Amino acid sequence: MERVYISKIPDYVDQEVTIKGWLYNIRSSGKLMFPELRDGTGIIQGVVVKSAVPEKVWEDFSRLTQESSVIVKGSVTKHPKKENVFELQVTDLEIISIAEPYPITPKEHGVEFLMDRRHLWLRSPRQVAILRVRNEIIQSIRDYMYENGFILFDTPIFTPNACEGTSTLFSTDYFDLGKAYLSQSGQLYAEAGAFALGKVYTLGPTFRAENSMTRRHLTEFWMMEPEMAYCDINEDMDLIEDFMEYVVQRVIKNCRSELTELGRDLSKLENVKKPFPRITYDEAIDILIKKDIPLIRKTENGEEHIRPFPWGEDFGAPHEEAIVEDFDKPVMVHRWPAEAKSFYMKRDPENPKIALGVDVLAPEGFGEIIGGSQREDDLKELEKRIAEHNLPMEEFQWFLDLRRYGSVPHSGFGLGIERMVNWICNLENIREAIPFARRPNRITP
């Protein structure tokens, strides 16, 4: 009897099959039982008729507990009442393991309770759907990059210095060489890769030791960072919109049932097609002024300081929301005040106060999911920036070499994988977007 995955069950109507999985739930009705079986690809309801199975099979079913592992044989039939739903008319049962009382019931649970049992929570249909979407997002990123000539370029996780010199890093002892830091970005190394291979991308974990306790932050998250030689900020944005359209449309195509399980409004995602709106930072500020969204800062004595949004400040959550709400696509905000951005960004030749950076804000208030820029390619300018930011010049000599030996205009961006999952799946909190989320207050399981 053929072993079949539940996702393939519609191909086996009226045939005898074997399903290997776990008991998700069971209802009984005296001389009938309805076990729900899951195998990672789906859930199917079995029908056990007392008079139609050996006594041992009936007794074994009545011993089963939630999440017991079982191998079940039976024939596939159409559901008597529901269209496109199939059942298994059970003939035989083999118990692999009886589960102890399972803590996660098909009822509501709090987030802390579930996160303490994340290793079990992953089995529930919603989490399975999210992780399948995550898989499709990452696979479509890899396929897009491969098909467009990008070379996967793996960058180190142990690094000797702060990549951007801004956020706090995790540190660890590194033999006789002092401290090593966990990478917060592979970008600087990817720039070396771009000069060797033309177009590269990194895809791996990155680390930020910021004590950020919000629905959008992790201390360990996955980032995808393309880097292209002979590429300016406008071509960078061309790539962003082409790439994002590809990924989103492919997830819609291949993960329709998962997105439905998550209750996702697909029409919102179907809008994600090029071109995306491109607005400058100055234009974004005009929107904030027009909508009367002020900048609110708390002073040290706790008083709120409210003023019209001033040029030079970075946007907070309410500002991002106001900028995005008039659009039904991701919005690219470009040409930022240089002071608010990293040292490596190239200045606008037309205005030295402007950096050629771009942030991509996801629709529906999901906030920033991409940050990118054209990189400073002039040796003297870059040296000046490193000095201004009080970064260790010695550590950056290899990075400066890229400007000494055949410097070219180049650009790239960083995409937060979990933020992409967060948005596409319409999640409440980013901790569901990765199998085992790492946040300041959690490192287990």
Place this chain on the structure above:
RNA sequence: UCGACAGUAGCUCAAUGGUGGAGCAUUCGGCUGUUAACCGAAGGGUUGCAGGUUCAAGUCCUGCCUGUCGAGCCA
């Protein structure tokens, strides 16, 4: 780090300062088409911790711990 809110049965929640309850889960019984199945019964509690106010505290006050959300920072 700062701010707001919360912590009661295994879980999700209720309880005017006056005898701590319900649903689910668990165990037992019933039911031949159930869909978070249903019906009946049983067991299950140091109300986060430490102080204080009061005749009396789950409830009010102080401190601490833990969590959620938000701010800052960012992908």
